[in-house]
Amino acid sequence: MSVAEIEAREIQLDAPSGLWSEAWRRLRHNPAAVVGFVLVGIFLFVAIFAPLIAPEDPRSGDLSRLGGVCCPGPSADHLFGLDQQGRDVFSRIVYGARYSLLIGIVSVAVGLSVGLFFGAIAGYFGGWVDSVIMRMTDIMLSIPGLLLAIGIVAALGQGIWQIMIAVGVTQIPIFARLLRGSILATREADYVLAARSVGVGGRAILAAHILPNSISPVIVQGTLALATAIIDVAGLGFLGLGPPDPATPEWGTMLTDTTRYLQSAPHLAIIPGVAIVISVLGFNLIGDGLREALDPRFRGRA
Amino acid sequence: MLRFVVRRLLLLVPILVGLSILVFLWIRALPASPAVSLLGERATPETIRQIERQYGLDKPVYIQYLRYVENVAKGDLGTTIRTRRPVTDELRERFPATIELTIAALLFATLLGIPLGFIAAKRYGTWVDHSSLVLSLLGISIPVFFLAILLKYVFAVQLGLLPTVGRISVLIDLEHPTNFYLLDALIAGDLAAFWDVIKHLILPAIALGSIPLAVTARITRAAVLDVQNEDYVRTARAKGLSPRVVDERHIFRNALLPITTIIGLQTGLLLSGAVLTETVFAFPGMGTWLVEAIRQRDFPVLQGGILFVSLVFVLVNLLVDISYALINPRIRVS
Numbered sequence: 001m002s003v004a005e006i007e008a009r010e011i012q013l014d015a016p017s018g019l020w021s022e023a024w025r026r027l028r029h030n031p032a033a034v035v036g037f038v039l040v041g042i043f044l045f046v047a048i049f050a051p052l053i054a055p056e057d058p059r060s061g062d063l064s065r066l067g068g069v070c071c072p073g074p075s076a077d078h079l080f081g082l083d084q085q086g087r088d089v090f091s092r093i094v095y096g097a098r099y100s101l102l103i104g105i106v107s108v109a110v111g112l113s114v115g116l117f118f119g120a121i122a123g124y125f126g127g128w129v130d131s132v133i134m135r136m137t138d139i140m141l142s143i144p145g146l147l148l149a150i151g152i153v154a155a156l157g158q159g160i161w162q163i164m165i166a167v168g169v170t171q172i173p174i175f176a177r178l179l180r181g182s183i184l185a186t187r188e189a190d191y192v193l194a195a196r197s198v199g200v201g202g203r204a205i206l207a208a209h210i211l212p213n214s215i216s217p218v219i220v221q222g223t224l225a226l227a228t229a230i231i232d233v234a235g236l237g238f239l240g241l242g243p244p245d246p247a248t249p250e251w252g253t254m255l256t257d258t259t260r261y262l263q264s265a266p267h268l269a270i271i272p273g274v275a276i277v278i279s280v281l282g283f284n285l286i287g288d289g290l291r292e293a294l295d296p297r298f299r300g301r302a
Numbered sequence: 303m304l305r306f307v308v309r310r311l312l313l314l315v316p317i318l319v320g321l322s323i324l325v326f327l328w329i330r331a332l333p334a335s336p337a338v339s340l341l342g343e344r345a346t347p348e349t350i351r352q353i354e355r356q357y358g359l360d361k362p363v364y365i366q367y368l369r370y371v372e373n374v375a376k377g378d379l380g381t382t383i384r385t386r387r388p389v390t391d392e393l394r395e396r397f398p399a400t401i402e403l404t405i406a407a408l409l410f411a412t413l414l415g416i417p418l419g420f421i422a423a424k425r426y427g428t429w430v431d432h433s434s435l436v437l438s439l440l441g442i443s444i445p446v447f448f449l450a451i452l453l454k455y456v457f458a459v460q461l462g463l464l465p466t467v468g469r470i471s472v473l474i475d476l477e478h479p480t481n482f483y484l485l486d487a488l489i490a491g492d493l494a495a496f497w498d499v500i501k502h503l504i505l506p507a508i509a510l511g512s513i514p515l516a517v518t519a520r521i522t523r524a525a526v527l528d529v530q531n532e533d534y535v536r537t538a539r540a541k542g543l544s545p546r547v548v549d550e551r552h553i554f555r556n557a558l559l560p561i562t563t564i565i566g567l568q569t570g571l572l573l574s575g576a577v578l579t580e581t582v583f584a585f586p587g588m589g590t591w592l593v594e595a596i597r598q599r600d601f602p603v604l605q606g607g608i609l610f611v612s613l614v615f616v617l618v619n620l621l622v623d624i625s626y627a628l629i630n631p632r633i634r635v636s
Contacts, residue, residue, distance in 0.1 A: 032439075138313075139320040142616045146574035147592065147608060154596050154604075155331040231445045235578055238447045239593055252445075259451060259582060262459050269455065273448035281443035288439065 023293040033289025039282030047097040054091035059247040061087030071265040080271045083254070084261065089268070092249035093275050099243070099250045100279060103164050104229040110168025111229075112222055115175025122176065123183030123214075124206055130180070137173035145170045146235055153236060158244040167232045171225050178221055182214035189213070216294040223287035227280045234276050251276050306627055310620055317616060322374070325609050326367050329601050370605075379606030384598055389606040392591065397610070398481040399469055400587035403579070404572050406503045407511035412565060415515045419522025420554070426527060434519060441516030446575040450509035450582035457505060467584040469502050470495065502585075510579045514568040521564045525557035532556070559629055566622025570615055 027033050046053060065072075065086045073081040080089035122133040140148065152166035186192060187210060195205050236242055237252025246253075251272045258269035341349055354360045358369055373380070379389035422434035458466040469483055470476065476495045478486050487496035529535060530553055538552045539545075577589035584590065588611060595603035 032436075135316050135320065138317050139324060141570070142317055142321055142612045142619075143324075143608065144570045144573040144577075144611065144615060146577055147611065150577075150593070150596055151328055151604075151608065154599075155328055155333070157333055227443065234445055235447060238445075238578065239581060240597070255448065255451065259454065262451070262455050266455055266459075269448075269451045273445070273451065276448060277440075277444050280445070281440060284439055284443050 023290070026293040027289050030289045030292065032285050033293075036282045036285025036287075036289060039278055040286060043097055043101065043279040043282060046094055047101040050094045050098050054088075054094040056088040056091040058087065058091040058095040058249040061085040070261055071268060073265065073267050081265070081267050083268055084257070084265075089271055092254060093251070093271060095249040096251045096254065096272065096275065097279070099160075099248065100230050100233065100276070103160060103167070103233045104226050106164040107167035107229045107233070108171065108222060108225045110165060111171025111225065112175050112218070114168070115172040116179050116218065118172070119176035119179030120183065120206065120211070123180035123187070124202075124210070133176065134180070137176050140169075140173045146232065149232055149236060150239065150241060153241045158241060160243050163233055163236055163242065166236070167229050170232065171229070174225070175218065175221065178217055179214055182217055183210055186210050186213045220287055220291045220294060223283055223290055227283035227287065230276065230280050230283070303627065307624055310623055314616060314620065318613070321612055321616075322371060322609065323367070325605055325612075326370055329605050330363070332599060332601065374606075374609070379610075380602035382595075382603050383600045384594075384603075389602050392603070393606065393610060395478075395481050396586065396588050396591045399483075399585065400573075400576050400580070400589065402469075402482055402484060403503065403506055403510060403576060403585060403587060404569075406507035407572060407575075408514065408565070408568070410507050410511035411514035411518050411568070415518030416522050416561065418515075419519040419524075420526055422519065422523045423526035423530070424549075431523075434523070438516035438519045441512050444512065445578075446509055446513065447578040447582055449512055450506065450579050453505045453509055454582060464505055465502050466505075469499060469585060471498050471502075474498055506579050506583045506585055509582070510572060510575045513571060513575065514565070517564060517568060518561065522557065522561055525560045526553055529553050529556045559626070562629065563622065563626055566619065566626075569618045569622075573611055573615060 061083070063086045065082060070084045071082050072078065075081065078088050078090060080093060083089050083092065118133050118136075122130040143151070148170050149163075149166040152169055153162050156162040156165065192205060192209050195209055200208075233242075233250075234252030234255070237250045238255050240253075240256060242248070242250045242253040242256075254272040255269055258265075258272075261268055341353060345353075351360070358366055361369075377390065379393070381388055382392060385392070418434055418438075422431045425431050454466050457464045465471065474492075474495050476483070476486055476492060477490055479489060480486055483499040484496060487493070487499055535548060535552050538548045543552075573588075576587060577593060579585065580587045580589035581593060588607060592604065592607045592611075594600070595607065
């Protein structure tokens with residue numbers, strides 16, 4: 001082996017692993033995060049391949065299958081039993097994953113993009129722009145989240161898009177404040193001053209230096225926001241403000257009338273509830289793991 | 303300190319103005335116009351115009367807004383559409399119910415959450431710590447309404463231990479001077495009623511308190527772990543104070559700072575959660591009131607109710623900030 005080769009290897013060994021590869025490595029060694037990935041993996045798999053997994057049409061049922069009672073519980077024919085309209089609960093749960101995933105992702109995308117836009121403006125320009133935007137977030141945060149979402153659905157009318165917007169809007173102020181805070185913290189950092197002193201323009205500094213360094217808390221919050229969004233969507237559905245078509249297999253909506261059948265058919269409440277818990281827990285576990293993995297204070301450990 | 307409070311109070315003004323504009327505009331954005339919701343779907347155009355004139359809805363929007371602000375300032379929130387009673391009267395019945403429920407939930411969350419977090423931190427890295435973390439994550443991941451249904455199923459339907467609906471048994475006759483039923487029972491000296499009200503509160507309070515419980519336990523754990531490594535704790539140990547005294551005076555008292563903030567921040571969550579919990583237990587509080595109002599497009603109730611809830615929320619946050627400044631002298635300077 002030549003000296004050059006040995007040196008090359010040493011340099012390679014010494015090269016600091018980047019923030020992301022390091023974070024990924026620690027994430028894989030965190031058992032809780034791994035469980036989170038498994039849960040979310042199941043959730044994604046079911047949502048994507050719903051038509052292949054579900055044995056029956058989730059929307060239409062057959063009352064004659066109930067045999068006059070509500071409602072037959074889990075059996076060999078129907079893994080999760082039948083609901084009060086004679087529909088296969090398993091198929092409804094499987095298709096419900098699609099709605100939760102779709103509504104969750106779109107609403108977080110709405111909240112995240114609008115929130116980041118205003119957060120970036122507020123944090124970068126400061127002054128009166130900052131004050132106006134921050135007072136707006138104060139006002140939005142002064143209405144309890146679910147009430148705000150209910151109010152928006154009431155104004156826009158019921159429907160999947162309206163729910164996405166409603167839940168997304170409730171998340172705007174959180175993302176705006178988060179990004180603003182982390183921009184304010186990085187704006188005064190030495191490397192930003194250095195970039196400014198060599199004449200790099202404002203927009204380039206924002207894009208190349210400030211945003212990349214402010215983004216990790218946003219990613220953590222985004223993951224946790226998915227969990228919150230799924231819960232909020234289910235909450236709206238539970239209150240009867242879900243998708244207007246009663247045949248839609250939305251998890252929260254599936255829980256709405258079940259309290260009436262608690263005595264005879266507890267599975268109608270328990271199964272959709274557990275489905276919500278599993279998916280929400282998955283995102284929470286990943287978010288938590290990410291927070292630890294991306295936090296420089298924890299670096300080098302684990 | 304006084305300057306701090308005054309400054310925070312001044313900050314309230316733009317928030318309240320913005321909030322009132324928002325709620326006012328929102329009501330106008332609802333699909334059914336107030337006149338239609340008052341008269342029903344089959345109202346003729348003439349009667350609708352009449353109603354609009356009567357309520358001043360034919361005036362320019364800014365005049366309507368000023369009139370509305372004037373009325374709110376006088377404490378007049380209008381009459382409900384459903385019962386035709388003053389909104390403030392119903393508010394007086396509903397609000398204490400939610401407050402009673404929220405306080406019970408907060409008590410459950412803090413009295414259990416703080417010790418849990420403390421123990422977890424003290425046993426850092428052991429199975430006690432791990433299981434408390436898992437439990438608290440699970441607590442955060444369960445939707446309030448699902449937990450409420452589960453509790454109802456186990457304790458009410460299966461075991462038959464606790465009542466499932468309402469605030470008090472129908473058979474109990476109790477005067478309601480304050481509408482805080484626990485207080486009312488005490489005023490009347492009726493212990494049976496007092497116990498009955500408590501029984502009605504237990505399940506909803508546990509359901510509503512579960513998320514705050516999980517959050518409180520986690521924050522307490524993190525705060526205690528943080529404080530434990532501070533120099534002053536080491537000093538206290540080094541000078542030979544007993545572990546208990548160090549725990550109580552040095553660690554716990556300092557860890558209390560972030561805990562108070564977090565508990566304060568839970569109010570919004572509690573108010574949102576109350577809407578769902580009350581629905582499951584048919585608890586006649588603000589939550590069920592507002593949800594009914596949405597379904598029936600009862601706009602005076604919505605307008606007054608949301609404004610009021612938000613006002614309470616903002617005030618609670620202000621109180622949290624002030625108490626925080628009281629506990630932590632460093633905040634006051636900045």
